[in-house]
Amino acid sequence: MSFRGTESNGPAERRFDRRSLLKAAGATALTTSLIPATAGVARAKEAATVDAIVIGAGYAGGTVARELALQGLKPLVLEARNRIGGRIWTSTFAGAQVEVGGSWLGPQQPLIHKELQRYNRSTFEDVVAEQMVLPGDQGFEVLPPEDAFAALGQLWGEFYAGSENYFERPQEPLFRSDLLASVDPLSLSDRLGQLQLSPTELKWLNSETSVYSGGPSTRGALTAMAQWIQLSGGSYGTYSTTMSLRPVGGMTAVLQAMFNESQADIRLNSPVKKVTESGGLVTVETTAGAKFVSPVVVVATPANVWKNITFSPGLPAAHTQATTQGIGVPHATKMWVQVQGNVPATAAQAGEGSPILMMVPQQQLADGRLFICFTGPSLNVSNATDVRAAVQQFLPGATVLRYQAMEWAKDPYAGGGWGLRRPNQLLQLFPSIEQPHGRIVFAGADIATGWHGAFIEGAIESGFRAAQQAAALA
Numbered sequence: 001m002s003f004r005g006t007e008s009n010g011p012a013e014r015r016f017d018r019r020s021l022l023k024a025a026g027a028t029a030l031t032t033s034l035i036p037a038t039a040g041v042a043r044a045k046e047a048a049t050v051d052a053i054v055i056g057a058g059y060a061g062g063t064v065a066r067e068l069a070l071q072g073l074k075p076l077v078l079e080a081r082n083r084i085g086g087r088i089w090t091s092t093f094a095g096a097q098v099e100v101g102g103s104w105l106g107p108q109q110p111l112i113h114k115e116l117q118r119y120n121r122s123t124f125e126d127v128v129a130e131q132m133v134l135p136g137d138q139g140f141e142v143l144p145p146e147d148a149f150a151a152l153g154q155l156w157g158e159f160y161a162g163s164e165n166y167f168e169r170p171q172e173p174l175f176r177s178d179l180l181a182s183v184d185p186l187s188l189s190d191r192l193g194q195l196q197l198s199p200t201e202l203k204w205l206n207s208e209t210s211v212y213s214g215g216p217s218t219r220g221a222l223t224a225m226a227q228w229i230q231l232s233g234g235s236y237g238t239y240s241t242t243m244s245l246r247p248v249g250g251m252t253a254v255l256q257a258m259f260n261e262s263q264a265d266i267r268l269n270s271p272v273k274k275v276t277e278s279g280g281l282v283t284v285e286t287t288a289g290a291k292f293v294s295p296v297v298v299v300a301t302p303a304n305v306w307k308n309i310t311f312s313p314g315l316p317a318a319h320t321q322a323t324t325q326g327i328g329v330p331h332a333t334k335m336w337v338q339v340q341g342n343v344p345a346t347a348a349q350a351g352e353g354s355p356i357l358m359m360v361p362q363q364q365l366a367d368g369r370l371f372i373c374f375t376g377p378s379l380n381v382s383n384a385t386d387v388r389a390a391v392q393q394f395l396p397g398a399t400v401l402r403y404q405a406m407e408w409a410k411d412p413y414a415g416g417g418w419g420l421r422r423p424n425q426l427l428q429l430f431p432s433i434e435q436p437h438g439r440i441v442f443a444g445a446d447i448a449t450g451w452h453g454a455f456i457e458g459a460i461e462s463g464f465r466a467a468q469q470a471a472a473l474a
């Protein structure tokens, strides 16, 4: 099972199975506008014809559904899980509202801010670190955030030097494809190797390159992260603000509002297994045998799981490459931890290979502070003793009251975590990956042009593009 939800309550540990957690999340995320999956099954054999079919109810699918509805179409949304949101999942932990998937928004992401405005929702500033723990020459050191920030800013400045040229227009990543040819093959690890870094400086940087790569920094492309830096405003400082804001009411709330406005027919628990185009129509079949027919289908699932759907005719080369190689990272485990007592808001990073690569402080509750930890592949999150030891590396003597981890890469409907392109994927996959395949259109943060991969901003952007393409085919 992909969800390793382990909460330890003092010495006696309590383990939650996936079902109970899904139930809890479902209660948060769902409203009465959703139609039970059984309705889909009942109509299975009729192969109902609909205006448009959207596969996947994440932010990309929600944007497509709402935009098609605004054009007068009535879309059918087929979602594999028992909730909307996909890699966004507002849930609870230690009695507090938390995000199991994506948490943060940046001020420089206009599309999500327009959506917030549209649905009268506001944001709040997330907790600001009071101290920072970083690897030193002899173990971890505690630094004032301003000092750590200044030093990190300098190092990242060197790391991303030149990206202002090869991403002269970061919203149009191929604009300087002439300059990209020599940079696109580089991994994040290759770039680290080009700099003259001390062993400690290397750890300061490779904690982050490893987190984003979902394991070894050899996996992630330099151009993937460099594009984000340029989109954010060009520096480590501007990029840091992409983790500064959170929407009041949680990340799922805006998506729910989008689906409500769309009035789409949403069928939960409806994993799609087959998409067949023939004679100007597309037939979509779920694993339960329900069939739906439409002039156009939008596939808004993660790129990593396209391979779990049988497409006829088969996918084009770029799509096959994307789903075989993967864009969603192979390790993305987000762990919520509560540490007993009044604990300083501590941010921490550790070098590649460490059990916890990055720790982000969250709210102080009456009985202890919450933290988000992004773990490395070396930590077995099922082992509470190992988890405690890993947290104590940053907070010596800390008592871990409880924790809960979600292993996104093991989730069958994500097949990976946030997206991060591999070396060469920018020039090899784009722009073909954004083109329709006959009457089948593709959407998703993984294949966005701008804020790709790790941002719902990209999911929304790709949803607008896909809705336009789909409307032309409907």
Ligand SMILES: Cc1cc2nc3c(=O)[nH]c(=O)nc-3n(C[C@H](O)[C@H](O)[C@H](O)COP(=O)(O)OP(=O)(O)OC[C@H]3O[C@@H](n4cnc5c(N)ncnc54)[C@H](O)[C@@H]3O)c2cc1C
Pocket (backbone or CB within 6 Å): 055, 056, 057, 058, 059, 060, 061, 078, 079, 080, 081, 084, 085, 086, 087, 088, 100, 101, 102, 103, 104, 105, 270, 271, 272, 273, 300, 301, 302, 305, 308, 309, 332, 333, 334, 408, 413, 414, 416, 417, 418, 419, 443, 444, 445, 446, 453, 454, 455, 456, 457, 459
């Ligand atoms: C741990 C983590 C932290 C993140 N942090 C942030 C953050 O702080 N800020 C931010 O902006 N972004 C963040 N992201 C990225 C963000 O969550 C994603 O980019 C975005 O949610 C992707 O949206 P999407 O609609 O493209 O895909 P998804 O959200 O994955 O939606 C796809 C949907 O398709 C469904 N599906 C899959 N297969 C099938 C099938 N066969 N049939 C029917 N349905 C199917 C899935 O169940 C899912 O609901 C994070 C992601 C992760 C995993």
